[in-house]
Amino acid sequence: MKKKQIxxxxxxxxxxxxGCRKVDFDVVDRTExxxxxxxxxxxxxSLTQGYADGGLYEEGQSQSYPSIIAKQMSFVNSNMGxxxxxxxxxxxxxxxxxxxxxNEIDVISTTDPNAYTESSTWADWGTxxxxxxxxxxxxxxxxxxxxxxxxxxxxKINHLFLAGVQGLFNGNPYSRYLDWGGNPIIxxxxxxxxxxxxxxxxxxxxxxxxxxNNDVLSYATSGGNEGTTDLSLLGLGVVKFSGLSDPTExxxxxxxxxxxxxxxxxxxxxxxxxxxTSIPNxxxxxxxxxxxxxxxxxxxxxxxxxxxxGTDNDLIILSASTNIENGxxxxxxxxxxxxxxLDEDEVALCQSRTIDFNNSIVSLxxxxxxxxxxxxxxxxxxxxxxxxxxxxxxxxxxEGGLFSLxxxxxxxxxxxxxxxxxxxxxxxxxxxxxxKTDIGKFRGIVFP
Amino acid sequence: MKKIVLSILLSxxxxxxxxxxxxxxxxxxxxxxxxxxxxxxxGPASLFFNPGGMTSIMGHQFNFGVNYISPLVALQTDVxxxxxxxxxxxxxxxxxxxxxxxxxxxxxxxxxxxxxxxxSFDDDxxxxxxxxxxxxxxxxxxxxAAYKLHEKxxxxxxxxxxxxxxxxxxxxxxxxATIDYGKARLEGKGVGYGFNLGIHSNTIDTDKMKLxxxxxxxxxxxxxxxxxxxxxxxxxxxLQSTFPATTGFSSQLKLPSVIxxxxxxxxxxxxxxxxxxxxxxxxTTWSSYDSLNIDFVNENTPDSKNEKNWQNVGAHRFGLExxxxxxxxxxxxxxxxxxxxxxxxxxxxxxxxxQFVLTMGLGAKIGNIxxxxxxxxxxxxxxxxxxxxxxxxxxxxRVADIISFSTTIxxxxxxxxKEPSI
Numbered sequence: 048m049k050k051k052q053i054x055x056x057x058x059x060x061x062x063x064x065x066g067c068r069k070v071d072f073d074v075v076d077r078t079e080x081x082x083x084x085x086x087x088x089x090x091x092x093s094l095t096q097g098y099a100d101g102g103l104y105e106e107g108q109s110q111s112y113p114s115i116i117a118k119q120m121s122f123v124n125s126n127m128g129x130x131x132x133x134x135x136x137x138x139x140x141x142x143x144x145x146x147x148x149x150n151e152i153d154v155i156s157t158t159d160p161n162a163y164t165e166s167s168t169w170a171d172w173g174t175x176x177x178x179x180x181x182x183x184x185x186x187x188x189x190x191x192x193x194x195x196x197x198x199x200x201x202x203k204i205n206h207l208f209l210a211g212v213q214g215l216f217n218g219n220p221y222s223r224y225l226d227w228g229g230n231p232i233i234x235x236x237x238x239x240x241x242x243x244x245x246x247x248x249x250x251x252x253x254x255x256x257x258x259x260n261n262d263v264l265s266y267a268t269s270g271g272n273e274g275t276t277d278l279s280l281l282g283l284g285v286v287k288f289s290g291l292s293d294p295t296e297x298x299x300x301x302x303x304x305x306x307x308x309x310x311x312x313x314x315x316x317x318x319x320x321x322x323x324t325s326i327p328n329x330x331x332x333x334x335x336x337x338x339x340x341x342x343x344x345x346x347x348x349x350x351x352x353x354x355x356x357g358t359d360n361d362l363i364i365l366s367a368s369t370n371i372e373n374g375x376x377x378x379x380x381x382x383x384x385x386x387x388x389l390d391e392d393e394v395a396l397c398q399s400r401t402i403d404f405n406n407s408i409v410s411l412x413x414x415x416x417x418x419x420x421x422x423x424x425x426x427x428x429x430x431x432x433x434x435x436x437x438x439x440x441x442x443x444x445x446e447g448g449l450f451s452l453x454x455x456x457x458x459x460x461x462x463x464x465x466x467x468x469x470x471x472x473x474x475x476x477x478x479x480x481x482x483k484t485d486i487g488k489f490r491g492i493v494f495p
Numbered sequence: 496m497k498k499i500v501l502s503i504l505l506s507x508x509x510x511x512x513x514x515x516x517x518x519x520x521x522x523x524x525x526x527x528x529x530x531x532x533x534x535x536x537x538g539p540a541s542l543f544f545n546p547g548g549m550t551s552i553m554g555h556q557f558n559f560g561v562n563y564i565s566p567l568v569a570l571q572t573d574v575x576x577x578x579x580x581x582x583x584x585x586x587x588x589x590x591x592x593x594x595x596x597x598x599x600x601x602x603x604x605x606x607x608x609x610x611x612x613x614x615s616f617d618d619d620x621x622x623x624x625x626x627x628x629x630x631x632x633x634x635x636x637x638x639x640a641a642y643k644l645h646e647k648x649x650x651x652x653x654x655x656x657x658x659x660x661x662x663x664x665x666x667x668x669x670x671x672a673t674i675d676y677g678k679a680r681l682e683g684k685g686v687g688y689g690f691n692l693g694i695h696s697n698t699i700d701t702d703k704m705k706l707x708x709x710x711x712x713x714x715x716x717x718x719x720x721x722x723x724x725x726x727x728x729x730x731x732x733x734l735q736s737t738f739p740a741t742t743g744f745s746s747q748l749k750l751p752s753v754i755x756x757x758x759x760x761x762x763x764x765x766x767x768x769x770x771x772x773x774x775x776x777x778x779t780t781w782s783s784y785d786s787l788n789i790d791f792v793n794e795n796t797p798d799s800k801n802e803k804n805w806q807n808v809g810a811h812r813f814g815l816e817x818x819x820x821x822x823x824x825x826x827x828x829x830x831x832x833x834x835x836x837x838x839x840x841x842x843x844x845x846x847x848x849x850q851f852v853l854t855m856g857l858g859a860k861i862g863n864i865x866x867x868x869x870x871x872x873x874x875x876x877x878x879x880x881x882x883x884x885x886x887x888x889x890x891x892x893r894v895a896d897i898i899s900f901s902t903t904i905x906x907x908x909x910x911x912x913k914e915p916s917i
Binding site for chain 2: 069070071072073074075145147150152433434435436437438448482483484485487490491492493494495
């Protein structure tokens with residue numbers, strides 16, 4: 048062979064190999080594994096409903112973690128219908144936002160003159176389509192103990208909390224989209240409908256449940272105020288609307304809900320409860336932080352009404368900032384009100400009750416062979432910082448990137464992180480391979 | 496609620512810095528032979544591979560080579576089945592001159608691109624907060640002298656002046672009502688100094704066969720980047736004191752040293768045919784690249800410190816050359832290259848992996864003055880690894896072809912009648 052021919056041959060051979068070189072990965076075969084996602088429902092509270100920034104509003108709701116999970120599930124199940132949520136429009140109930148005023152970032156609450164106030168449609172939200180079968184059954188503020196009625200007093204209190212009594216007592220506005228049946232307080236009315244009844248009639252083939260947070264959280268964020276209300280007029284005695292729930296009652300009621308799902312043949316996943324005492328709402332204004340700004344001591348009122356000097360083991364709730372600016376807590380004669388502080392004894396109560404509840408959740412999941420997303424461990428890991436795809440997260444208020452402005456609920460990027468955690472555990476338990484969502488596509492805090 | 500004054504400490508790690516990617520394409524004849532050239536004294540490229548070999552190069556010789564590198568890189572994550580880098584092609588070149596001053600003394604000058612890398616992704620890709628685009632280029636200028644201590648032993652040494660530049664872009668995970676995320680762009684350039692030292696020995700040199708040994712040490716280089724420019728765009732107004740439109744930064748890039756040992760054995764099969772076998776062992780001290788730190792001039796901008804923790808690695812290189820009438824040559828070779836990047840530190844911009852690579856090449860002389868060489872490398876590697884600091888894991892697949900071409904011009908060889916056998 049002549050030299051030129053050799054060279055030509057080499058060049059042609061090289062180019063033809065280059066021309067057909069393959070680098071792309073094949074499309075992954077997707078499977079549901081042992082699960083069936085055809086009808087996925089989400090049980091839960093505000094976190095599930097898509098509540099954020101102190102309100103339920105359209106943009107936040109449209110990025111709820113169950114809606115993210117459902118979208119990802121549709122990659123492994125093409126028969127999934129639309130994931131229906133009871134959508135608000137625009138500002139919904141109104142929500143908090145940030146503004147940049149005098150070179151400072153200000154948190155604008157819903158009562159501020161510059162607030163993002165409730166939309167004109169909020170007053171009627173959820174009242175028209177009560178027979179619709181929504182997939183997202185999240186209700187802001189609901190406790191697990193509100194979901195099942197064990198006796199007639201229970202029935203009345205839960206109905207009162209969820210539906211209210213017209214003209215007398217406002218029910219939970221975030222539960223308006225469901226039909227709660229007749230009022231058990233009124234004789235001869237239709238029987239009430241329990242939360243668990245909505246679960247039973249859902250036709251679910253798969254569920255996620257992140258119920259139980261409010262059984263601790265409402266106590267914690269009210270500084271240990273149990274919300275004691277005298278309802279003797281209604282024959283219900285004294286009711287503690289924000290007390291810590293009873294562990295035995297919690298266990299029995301969660302068992303009722305999971306058994307109902309098990310009996311329906313549904314598969315699913317339950318999530319444990321994070322340690323509420325580590326959320327930014329309770330860790331942004333701190334005793335040592337106030338001391339750094341020149342306070343000699345921070346005076347608090349503990350759960351027994353005693354006034355004492357606070358330490359970093361006493362957690363000040365975020366909404367105390369106005370009181371603090373007015374000097375509350377700066378002296379023994381002007382201490383922080385006990386509702387503004389979760390003192391160290393209350394912190395211990397919250398933590399031990401959370402452990403009790405989580406033990407129930409894990410053992411009940413094992414009983415019915417449901418998957419578990421251990422959000423308690425996950426959020427504990429977050430304390431030392433977590434990263435996803437190059438975004439760093441910490442539990443800090445605003446700059447931590449995960450929580451919304453209320454310091455309790457997550458922002459859309461945070462909900463996307465939660466959705467991926469659920470997806471991992473579903474895949475691990477059921478042998479499915481639902482793709483994860485791209486966290487970077489979701490917004491974090493909206494900075495001014 | 497009233498004012499919350501935030502002392503925002505938003506860290507912005509620059510994990511995806513290309514610290515180095517050694518471009519083993521510094522001589523086309525060597526490329527065809529798997530890069531094994533430390534024990535070979537032939538042609539002006541010896542100035543780079545082993546300046547000790549320069550004394551064997553007759554007259555005045557000029558070599559100019561260019562490489563066309565076209566990498567294809569794909570990723571698979573638990574979010575996306577397939578992500579393609581949008582990286583384009585690169586054309587690193589080399590130029591060498593060597594000249595005999597006396598029978599014992601030779602001098603030379605080399606210019607090449609010893610380190611470089613570039614990677615690009617779609618701006619909105621999954622790992623945009625790690626890396627969007629990166630490019631690192633280096634130019635090395637190496638004036639060199641070599642001296643024949645003994646018929647069988649020569650030494651050479653060169654001073655290496657390095658000029659480097661890099662730019663990188665990544666998304667900043669902060670948004671406003673109108674902007675989804677910001678962007679950071681860093682650009683810097685700097686210079687560094689090093690040296691290249693080589694020893695070459697024609698241990699056995701008979702009519703029938705020849706055995707040569709070589710040793711080379713190319714020093715590491717600290718590339719100081721004292722006056723970089725950082726540009727932040729699409730940052731929310733409230734955070735612009737932390738990430739201003741523009742600020743300076745300083746950093747330092749440590750390029751590794753390379754220690755090579757090589758041998759070549761030539762056997763004349765017949766009057767017309769000869770065969771040569773060459774072997775090199777290269778040891779690259781990538782551990783110099785232990786961390787990458789960026790100090791911003793603007794006080795509010797948090798500095799970035801990143802552990803890279805690369806490892807020193809060795810590479811084995813083999814080559815065979817068959818030549819006919821010392822005019823035409825066919826070369827094949829291969830090398831086994833270990834990656835310096837441990838699992839847990841693999842960034843999407845540089846998905847390096849252990850690999851065995853085959854090479855081939857051709858050479859032809861036209862008269863006594865001109866020589867042409869071509870070579871081809873095909874790399875194909877796969878790796879599944881993570882970048883722990885960013886919590887990003889992926890399966891990587893990288894296919895790259897390198898086509899190289901060079902011309903050598905030889906002048907003033909009449910001083911010595913016999914050219915050394917190839």
